[in-house]
């Protein structure tokens with residue numbers, strides 16, 4: 036019979052509690068005992084409020100009730116991200132969680148759009164996305180089930196209060212017998228032969244041993260980085276932002292169902308609307324602006340009254356090359372961080388946990404298991420890295436040093452190839468594993484003004500007039516489907532209002 040595993044999770048931020056909740060729910064008591072250690076004194080990073088649609092998949096899979104979770108975490112809906120002044124000043128587009136239009140006679144929508152975009156009747160590509168139009172009109176209803184209907188062409192994610200979400204998962208996990216230990220880790224002991232982590236020692240003198248240690252200790256990376264000295268791969272030459280100020284503000288009348296990202300002289304500013312407050316932050320590169328200037332710029336750029344002083348966070352974009360090393364699996368900020376532009380960090384937490392559970396071995400895993408896990412995480416990280424770099428690199432802004440640097444910088448070959456394929460033939464690789472999908476790439480490539488020079492030859496099977504009519508038909512369909520869609524505010528009030 037297989038030995039029951041002892042799993043120790045170090046850290047109780049979003050990563051720690053997502054791990055605990057998923058392991059307790061999907062592996063359960065028969066497979067493992069789970070202990071989570073967190074320090075109230077150290078606390079968690081306290082940001083990370085915008086998610087991707089995979090969050091819904093994760094919550095559903097582990098058995099979380101959506102309406103209850105949204106209510107308890109002051110959550111709202113996110114249909115995508117609006118990018119303002121990226122590409123060029125005055126430019127605005129949305130990266131939606133859904134498609135633009137639909138395939139036309141087997142040809143991808145963006146190919147037909149590129150073909151007829153010069154016509155007066157044809158609008159920017161955003162006009163043909165149900166998700167984008169719903170977002171910009173502040174409307175939301177669950178996706179329709181009929182695949183033939185335009186209102187089925189999107190998915191959605193959440194904005195939530197990260198602290199409340201961690202508390203929610205804590206209650207969920209503790210009900211499933213996860214043991215929580217409060218205390219500060221002061222020492223880590225390794226097995227003399229294997230180098231595996233044997234135990235952690237708390238300030239109180241308590242010693243906790245385990246078969247596996249999941250490092251969710253945040254930027255400190257206590258186990259993987261500090262103890263096991265894993266190699267960090269620094270990607271800050273491409274993702275140059277290294278600091279952020281965050282501040283919450285009072286809610287305003289509007290409740291947009293999307294995140295806003297506004298490009299600024301030395302970085303970009305986020306706006307994340309929750310039910311009880313709005314989250315704001317300025318992510319910037321400290322080579323191009325002082326801390327004081329950045330904090331002022333953030334405060335000037337928010338809509339409601341600030342609820343506190345801006346809080347400074349520092350980071351380096353990059354990741355540990357082997358986030359599973361020996362018997363330690365680092366998850367969340369302890370495994371790496373790619374700046375928050377596309378809200379990919381919590382997604383990566385989900386990917387790490389589910390990959391770990393998928394590969395969960397007995398107490399003595401073969402190296403092949405670790406290699407496979409690290410291979411999967413490599414794909415995840417590198418695809419996200421390229422997508423993020425694209426936003427910075429593909430710009431025509433000439434108003435500040437940051438944008439000139441990013442436009443001129445040498446990008447990874449994998450990204451060069453993607454840009455080339457799109458320019459040459461409007462081609463975007465539709466891989467099934469990892470982020471991002473074709474509409475995501477198209478939204479940024481087209482949204483930041485990269486014009487396709489060639490296209491899918493099959494597109495010309497349809498006459499220009501017929502293609503133009505199809506597009507206008509899609510536009511009309513979206514408009515009439517949205518007539519019947521409630522406002523986001525009304526949806527929240529009916530489904531998951533946090534108001535007593």
Ligand SMILES: Cc1cc2nc3c(=O)[nH]c(=O)nc-3n(C[C@H](O)[C@H](O)[C@H](O)COP(=O)(O)OP(=O)(O)OC[C@H]3O[C@@H](n4cnc5c(N)ncnc54)[C@H](O)[C@@H]3O)c2cc1C
Nearest residue numbers: 046047048049050079080083085220252253367368380381
């Ligand atoms: C500016 C910024 C904006 C972000 N925005 C987003 C976003 O919109 N969407 C998104 O997906 N992600 C975002 N992220 C990332 C997101 O915040 C994190 O992925 C998420 O919060 C998970 O953090 P964590 O649990 O790994 O670390 P933390 O929250 O830092 O938790 C670390 C835990 O380890 C414990 N710990 C540390 N040392 C010890 C010790 N010695 N003893 C005991 N316990 C210890 C701490 O007490 C804490 O419980 C953002 C990050 C930054 C910096």
